Amino acid sequence: MHKKKYPFTQNRELSWLKFNQRVLEEAADQRVPLLERLKFAAIFTSNLDEFFQVRCGSLTDMGLVDPNQIDSKSGMTPDEQLSAIYRETKHLYTMRDNIMKNLNKILVALHIMPVAWKDLNKKQKQHLTRYFDSQMMPLLAPQIIDFHHPFPFLINKELYVFFQLIEDGKKRYGLVPIPDYLERIVYLNDEKTEYILAENIILHNLERIFPKQKILFKTIIRVTRNADINLDAKDIEEDEDYRQYMKKILKRRSRLAPVRLEVYKNYSEEPINYLCSQLHLSKQQVFVTKNSPLEFAHIFKLIDQLPAELKKPLLYEPFTPETNNRLNPDKPIIPQVLDHDVLLSYPYEDIDQFIRLLKEASEDENVISIKITIYRLAKNSKIVHYLRRAVENGKDVTVLMELRARFDENHNIYNAERLEEVGCNVIYGFDDYKVHSKIMEITYKTDNGLKTITQIGTGNYNEKTSHQYTDFSFITSREDIGKDATNFFQNMNISNLNGTYEKILVSPHQLKEKIISELDHQIELANEGKPACASFKMNSLTDLDIISKLAQASQAGVKIRMIIRGISDLLPGLEGLTDNIEIHSVVGRYLEHSRIYIFGCGPEAKVYISSADFMTRNTERRVEVAVPIEDPELKKKLLDYFETQFSDDAKGRKLLSSGYYSNVETDRDEPFNSQDYFMQQAKENKFVAPPEPVIKPEPVKPIKKSWIARLLGK
Template identity: 35%
Template sequence: MSKHKIPLTNREISWLYFNDRVLQEAADETVPLIERIRFLAIFSSNLDEFYRVRVATLNRLTNVNSQVKEVLGYNPKKILGEIKNIVVKQERKFDHLYEDVIIKELAKERIFIINENQLNVSRGQYVRQYFLQKVLSNLVPVMLDDDKPLPELKDRAIYFLVKLTHNNHKQKVRYSLIEIPLDNMSRFLVLPETNNLKFIILLDDIIRYCLEDIYFIFEHNTVEAYSIQLTRDAELDLDTNVSEKFIDALTKSLQKRKKGKPMRLLYDNGMPLDMLTYLVAKLDLDADALIPGNRYHNFKDFIDFPNVGSPELEYPKLPPLRVKGLTVNKSILSQIATRDFLINLPYQSFDYIIHFLREAAIDPKVTEINMTLYRLAENSKVINALINAARNGKKVTCFLELKARFDEQANIFWTNRLEEEGVMVNYGLLDYKVHSKLCLVTRREKGKAVHYANLATGNYNEKTAQLYCDHSLFTSNKKITSEVKTFFNSLNKKTFHHHYQHLIVSPLETRTKLTALIDAEINNALAGKKAWMILKMNSLSDEAMITKLYEASNAGVKLQLIVRGMCCLIPGLPGYSTNIEVISIVDKYLEHARVWIFGNEGDEKIYLSSADLMTRNLDKRVEVGFPVLDKEVAREIRDIISIQLKDNTKAREITRSNNNPYKKQGKIKYRAQDDIYTYLKTKNQQP
């Protein structure tokens, strides 16, 4: 199989198929209604980021020469055309779901989202009073001049393009822009209930209703307002000095991000042609950047849509389960000293990690804490615990990745906060993002340094830990902790260590070690032995790794893949992937764990990792995979993966046609996320 000749789905196109699975959840009638609205919001937010990053990158590549296109393996301009076709269809599906399905379903629940034309006199008075008291002072309308360029539009902000006309044709048509002030105001206003009917109006429509209160000084007979949203290039061009200069450069680049090249203009498809023509001329946009949308943009705000109806309109909030054998009313460290423990998020509580850090912060025998941090919660208990440790005289070193996309600003803030409190902050590495999720606590016991580690597949973020499915391992096993210590020593020196015996670390060794594990299964298959592997990840796009998986399939290795997001591998292709099955689970929680299981002639090898099988994770990031050595923990991981492979409710099959069919249901219905909760709950009740 020669390079660039193997069958692949383009990664951008594959990502759009993933986002379509999110849209499927919004369309699923078995999903509670408010949750369906939230899935629409997730779809919209995902698409915004896709345009800001991936489409921005493709736009940069459109002017490259044919040789570069050959290296890429595709024509960027052609892919941009395909993206637009798919996105337009998805936007139509989105509009249909919201306008023709969700709105009607809300009405059945006696909940009505009404616009400015549906206000009666009393509700109209209530809205106008709210506008005058709360909204008007936040509005800054800008009058547009034909001879002057359009003011700089903020990335992802919602604006109204307003047109004022007069019956007297001698009067000049006036245009104006108003930014909808979402930074400091709720998008939704719940109106007074009437006859047990609930009414909600959007801030957009409150402003529409009160346009006359804004433009009364201009003579006009009609005033029209249509919403627009500009999505800009969000990639950063940085000077690569990792130092205080780097923080300064990053801060300046973040300011530039707001003024990046326009990637997409989403506009109300009801906008008259003359207004759209005026706008496009002012913005100097390519036709491919124009995406017709519905009346409301920035639908991501609907993630906070208020549930004014019954609790059944949302998923019930299940209480987090205890971890069998691990209690918080005695020393966490002393319990980890006896055996490994696995925290399965979000089914079990992230508080175990907080208790681990808090204990380390006050334990007189703890001398040192090392930790990698990538994305943090807004009010981070993790940070508070580390600060407390520093105040208690511990040596605390954090590897805080400043280049975590869209979290850069927050991480600069946390860097300054930690340094003020005496925590040593390492800003990461020059050309590599530190994406690993590790914490190492060092304790003096009988005159010797003893290490306790937490290794995870997801971020140390207590907010996302309530929504993301991840695994977090506590261990004092010297085989692992000694190598975690070596890993942190290397990071301190800004170097990479070779030849770990147990850890699988990017950028130097993940590709080669994972390839060796796959090769072992290939050799078993060629020798007539049973050979198989199960790989779970967020994304699969690295071409060399896909080539290796095709090779394994052709050798007779059975591969079962669970890939939530983009999957560039095409299953079921004769001569390539007839032994490969791929499913994607999209449900109420976001599947985020990376799990690798190899048959190994009956002596299974199980690894957890922070790395997806993407080129950046294998070659350009600092990632850590780690073996599951405790037999009880290994059995638990294996059981959870088996439950996921059985899912026939929320699992979609990734197929050659990329139409996201749900796995066929048999006589018994399996839903992995419900079944895992039940499994862990039952296990916890066993003696």
């Protein structure tokens, strides 16, 4: 290992693994409902799958291109980084096995049982053997590997039974692919509380497929392949449609080189060495699991199928997002947002309020156009439905669809085609820059001329994830921000990344410069002996320019506090380097996804929300948007949000200078969970219509007798 160029940084991949360990720790937390703990184990596994496909895949490629390239933040070559990742990951596998062993004990006590073959009674084994013969074996395609049947291609993340047998005195290897169309969960009772996984049934009935051979070794395996595809515009034919090019390039993903081999329980040197030689993997890249299945996707279906009365107390208490206190749900949205700014906070407030705005815009005769950038969408997206309706109703609709949203590429291609077929103007951004911004503009005709409604958010236009991720969505009719939004979409249409804007910050050519400029201003204040602060909430921090500026600001006396959910390449609290930086991480019921930038101290601070993390890919290689929040009430909402979450000592952890996490120390008697607090606040602050004014009748004045007399002429 070489000397680090930056003494206050750590390796990003190891930092990410520590974050994913925090996810796994939620599966061990006894304060978390039991079935939610099972979900966290599944999320940890899914996260790790993607990490190996993308990050390990990228490092593997890097090692082939330039094996001596040194990571400036850790002093490691690509191979050294991979070796460190493999060592750390093996500890995580052991940790997951121990957690799953304990979880399964509790589940069995509650009669929710994943049953091992050895624990089946005679009647159950007979039933499953008949089930295997009639329902499974006809669908299997076993293969013996020999001269005429070479080692097959193993599909990314698919399950296989791998075995060694002896036939005519010769040892041979074979594979049984487990088709993904098989029912993965096979229930053993009508209540659907006892079950066995399909791969275990096949594993234990392998001898029925090869009755004349002796099975020497058998196990279940899964291969993970590199999914880090690099797109090169030079490969696109001159007359080729961009969508068709993307479809073609995506086919390559499933055939890229293996980066990991997982083995279930049974391990033997000779067969595993054979697999490694065929897959060109080292023993470092082999991971054995003892008490956990290799694939956890079935967990969510399993929980859905459990009897309601059994699972209800074992899950989080249901939470319904509330209405924002600035939006009357009984009145149209458009007139309200034309009148005042709104800041939605997901998942505590309902994304349906935004969708209602889009629905109204699709139908309102005064709406002329809708423009929007899209990165990820829900299945059967209402967003796409109302954009299509807007086109059908004669609106001019422009959608900038990013086709390179990793693992959502096919879904985005499908939606782009659906939008184009009704006449929507769909554009695809830039060759070298992903468009990751979340911005929408509605142009509205009024008696006083054209007005704009602009929405800028921190998260995707995705109805499903808005109930799982924390994000902010700002809606305004401010003329200056509307003008910026108009310029932004015009620039996107003409592929101009160098546009200038009055209020919003746009990467790759403006956002980072503004962040550094604002930090420089805080440094100047500190040098003058004035209060100087900066606070940030985001998912990841890797940009070296910003990291260096944060370290400089720290040593100038600027108080820096950060909430970083995942990767932090910056190490806080290092004496003489980052003394004044404190970093927390919150992992809880909801995935923390919002980005907040705060420059300054107290209520006078400048506050932004943004789609961009402080990662080099966001600040230099993506189109991102940040917007200032200047409405005093909404700004206070964000400042209070940050302070509340920074004080979380239930799900919050403090990043140490070693790169590990510790509990957040407070004087409270009871741990404080910020997400629980925000749910309660949403209930208390939801919109309540003011009571209808009571019109009191005017009191009847007594008629004076003298007046009556005059009236009667008396």
